[in-house]
Amino acid sequence: MSDVRTDPRTVAETVTDPELPTLTLADLGVLRDVRTEGDGTVVVEITPTYTGCPAMGAMRADLVHALRRAGFEDVDVRTVLAPAWSTDWITDTGRRKLAAAGIAPPGPAPVRSPGPVPLRLDPTPRTAACPLCGSRDTEELSEFGATACKALRRCRACREPFEHVKEI
């Protein structure tokens, strides 16, 4: 058993995302808070990227496991729904790790007003540099990729397909 005086936040910040294992939950902005309550319970707050993200159960289990291994017996992982997660919460470190893993990081999230959402009938003006060769000359193949958070793109310069974490 590890030293129980370790800061639980430090432990929680090492836990990686089940679908993007090169990134931590902290890099993704999914880890919202870690605190110790008066009775010693470690409370961890996480927020889902997408409502249906099937990785939430694994994230929760990984956090509990990591904290127990570090000596924290009572761990309470709570879901926070508001404010809704945005790709703007992915840290600079997270963006560098995504690019290094061959996944184009997201651009700025769309600006949202309280009113109706405008319809976009034309292809999105989104761009993403190819994470393999760096070219800006890339095209979107599908807004929906292998996981809910990623779109599928192709580089016109090196012809390689790649994934892009779509702005949300």
Next chain:
Amino acid sequence: MGHEETVYEALGLAPGDERHWAFGTGFHDPLAGVDTTVPDGIDPSDLGQYCLMLGDDALVLAQRLTQWITAAPELEEEVALANIALDLLGQARLLLARAGSVGVLGRSREKATASIPDEDALAYFRDADEFRSTALVAAPNGDFARTTVRLLAAATVRLAVFVRLRASRDQVLAAIAAKGVHELTYHRDHAARWVRRLGDGTEESHRRAQDGVDVVWPLLGELFTPTDVETRLTAAGVAVDPAVTRDEVTGVLTTVLERATLRVPPWPADEPPRGRSGRHGPDLAELLIGLQGLARAHPEATW
């Protein structure tokens, strides 16, 4: 230690065997740790019924979209429909869990054993007459063009409601809506571009898209009439009166159809809310057999 190994080892540590979730591995209450206090002056039963309306629409449409898996015209589209279905399933889980949190479980608890979470009991152990979804989402897929037109209509209606629901006095509904708006924006845009592409495509794709429009349009008649539950909750600042979304919905749909060179059929006259009152045709019953059959035959199954 490999990452996968960590996950499975961790699941094995879950206290009280929380893996014992009916149809998945290691899922937990999606509202764990969320403050589910009911706002002042709100009848919990009304709130729960409203959550069933919004949750059932998402659950039923997710099931229909999932029927395209292994059958979509191209792999990218199959992945897209599966992703949209997954988003809707996530919304359904939260909304059904919210209904369960205020004790609205109908007759589902007579059939579901105690270890089955509320949202699963509601999804798998209610009969058709307890569902509050509209006929728009229960209608069969038809061909890809009709599926796409239906998705456009359903996503447009839902987005118009969710945009307004972000201001709900119920903080859980407001949070679900705020997340859902991000997702539904993608769904509506995706469907709208396909309808435009099919309508303004070949003679065959245009014909199929127009057929889809003509089949889907009559299903819009019940969508703008509030139920008594919606009227009461709207007055209390919790729900959205569907009547206020009419101009936005008809405006968006008209824009898409015109750009797609499709004929806009006359808007159907307003009808009483059948699906929201639990009155359904055979489409929903047929869908529920596929959705619920396995769960009912093996109510405690895990894998």
